[in-house]
Amino acid sequence: MPERKSAAPRVNDFTLKFANVNGSGSASANALVMKTIFRMGVPVVGKNFFPSNIQGLPTWYEIRVTRDGWRARSGRIDLMVAMNAETYARDLREVAAGGYLVYDSTWPRPNLHAREDVHTFGVPFAQLCTDNFEGARARTLMKNIMYVGTVAALIDIDLEVIRGLLAETFAKKPKLVDSNMKAIEIGYRYAKEHFQCPLPIRVERMDATAGHVMIDGNTAAALGCLYAGATVGAWYPITPSTSLMDAFRSFCARHRTDAATGRRDYMIVQAEDELAAIGIVIGAMWNGARAFTPTSGPGISLMEEFIGLAYYAEVPAVVFDVQRVGPSTGMPTRTQQCDLLACAYASHGDTRHVLLFPDSPEESFHMAVQAFDLAERLQTPVFVMLDLDIGMNDWMSPEFKWDDAWRPDRGKMLTPEQIAGIEKFQRYLDPDGDGIPYRTLPGISPKASYFTRGSGHSRFGAYTEDSAEYQDVLDRLTRKFGTAAKHVPPAVIDGRGATTAIVSLGSCDAPVREALATLRRSGVAVDYMRVRGFPFGADVEEFLAAHQTIFVVEQNRDAQLRALLTVETAVDKKKLRSILHYNGLSMTAGFVIDEIGKALDQGVAA
């Protein structure tokens, strides 16, 4: 039987986990804890594990306190706040040896002492709420806010910072500040009186969060749409992309609405389905407005026919795919990178699309802006590949910067003056040799008119069933895709001349970076490349060619990034070894270290 001894003191380096019932108001309590630690200048990572349900199912929230500023989950739980009787047994199991567990001791729990190596703290939250608050709803909500006080005492969080946050949240309802603070103080006092506070795992003020914000990727992408000048948003609600349009709507209500008249410089259309949502985007961009749709895997499946039309008829479109676990309905509230192939080759016939892979909310903001430029420059659909982890979790992020000199790149769009100066407009020529034709907008001049069609067309835009005319256009589209490779953002490369490397993308970056540091500290020489766009550029080819053993780390079962690399580059596929994570939870650094460690033990790499 292991001893119940305390872990070594770990200031600003531990993980808390809250086990709750969803719909009980726990989300705001947990966010309050995280935000308070952040305000105390200590870097945090927050991960929400929630069910596809409105009320009653288990939900968890993990907060990693990380003085080194890591961005991934740690993989170990030091303090569990076990508020859900249904999941109590497994929550207890998850606590690291020497760790701590807080539970509601109002009712006895039969398996309470199943572990001797975990310190358990019983707080009669329900009883304390009954004693101090009136009304069933208030008592339930206050139970959750009360544990914030207990946790604050245990890990030494500043109550004044909490009070300040509550005052901001409830600026218009000061009464709520008082009732919430009352509950917090009850929980705080109880811990102080009954337990030895603080624990060896505790928070100490730092100054490592200045110039940073806590923001999720969907909100950041919506902000990017606002700044890029998008005016039309069309969508069909789907988890986990819904909050992107919610955020766009609230930014536009504030920044795109005439205060005097209420008239709007934007339109958000809730479509009847994803088939219509992408149609609306294509129609709007064809007609010169910047338009986008946020969706997830099932939406991508539904949009495919229209995506093929936009590819072939060369109409710009911007799609945000906030990826979730598939196939089919899958697990809508869990994360994965499982739509890489579906998006890269969406639709029937020979189609290939431009993809962007942000690793964080900050890149989601910038890549959202870039997506509109690329879509208009290349006259083709562009996919911004977020995932639930980036899209819906709050990430500590450097404040985004904006260059006021920036103007949208509308690409090769003829102005009325240019049209007046030409004899005849032809839609699908390649005068510049980069595969990109010139386009015109409706409404300008009868000389500018052309017919957009998904049926076979010649370089003049005319209907054709002539083999040579058809191939001529298809081959130009291949040239255009080559041009796209020069326009997508370059890979981020951390090369130190090693022969072994990791290649990854998107939200894998956070755990991979941490793993990389650990591996290097232990003497393993390993380089790293994070791809940020598709089609792959020359930099990706060179990196692959320069390394002997390449671990491809991604979050899906079928090694979709590896598949793309083998199909779209000259790499010898034997060099590529997959590290795959697809259980729906955000990957930890420990997972990457273990997997690479195992491979190295088997003598895989140098």
Next chain:
Amino acid sequence: MSFIAKPKVANPGLPRNDLGLNRRDYEGSMSTLCAGCGHDSVTAAIVQACFELSMPPQSVVKLSGIGCSSKTTAYFVAGAHGFNAVHGRMPSIATGANAANRDLRYIGVSGDGDSLSIGVGQLAHAIRRNLDMVYILENNGVYGLTKGQFSASADVGSKSKKGEANEQQPIDPVLFALALGASFVARSFSGDKEQLVPLIQAGLAHKGFAIIDVLSPCVTFNDHEGSTKSYAYVREHTETPVAADYIAPRQEIRVQYAPGETVSVPMHDGSSVLLRKLDPGYDPTDRARAAAYVQERAMKNEYVTGLIHVDTSRRDFHAQHATSDTALNAVPFERLCPGSDKLGKILAQFR
């Protein structure tokens, strides 16, 4: 179809409209449909309507889905941009295009195959949005391009060319549109240009979704004895309770009508539609009665044609969204982007 390239030379004696354009300026490329196809007559009616309204060709946007009818957008107003979308999905393209630029006139052409099967959902929601466009549904009860299958508008008992009778209930686009609250519902016949041209003009003047169901026989697959969408059958089975005349802004009404015979419906652009009641008891502004009337006549194997329902009070798509008067594709970037100072303030909420 003809393989001869369409001559571009126009007779200098042709009448010209207010823009100095003649009818030929509103034509498009040569039709590739079968000789005698009803759709070509509808195309001619659209050409006539646009010519008479003196619409700048570039002010028109032509939209269609997939099928014989959807091909026809290439056959009128060559100076307008056209968009041939995917099957049944033209309404969403129209929605996006209209969202981007409220200043243009949107003419959609679809068929019963395109609109009433895969497209029925998108049609329904375009009606619900009261999207400002004219939606012409060229209705022949049959799939032409795939050679003669029944469409969803085929009547019970109507026979295919091979003699097979349809047993499934038809979707009547007029009743469908009335049920969904369409603000302008009309029906006509491709063989009745005198009725169709003013209906198209009234539809263009209407601020909102104007659907015109045009019975347009398929000469190749559905013009035989036993079909309820043949030229002969439609000619003998139409009834028009209300005829519509389009009256341009400031145009004088020359014909005198007896009191109670006509109703003038003012349109937002200053024009009006003069309704001549051929059935004195009919009230086209009463949606429920209109639907009942159409249904009663259908039971007697009669197609009700003319302007069946109009409601100019309903707010269109842009009014519902309170969009600015400036077309969204023309709002200056400086008005759209809040700039770096505001970004700092926005981000401060996330600290």
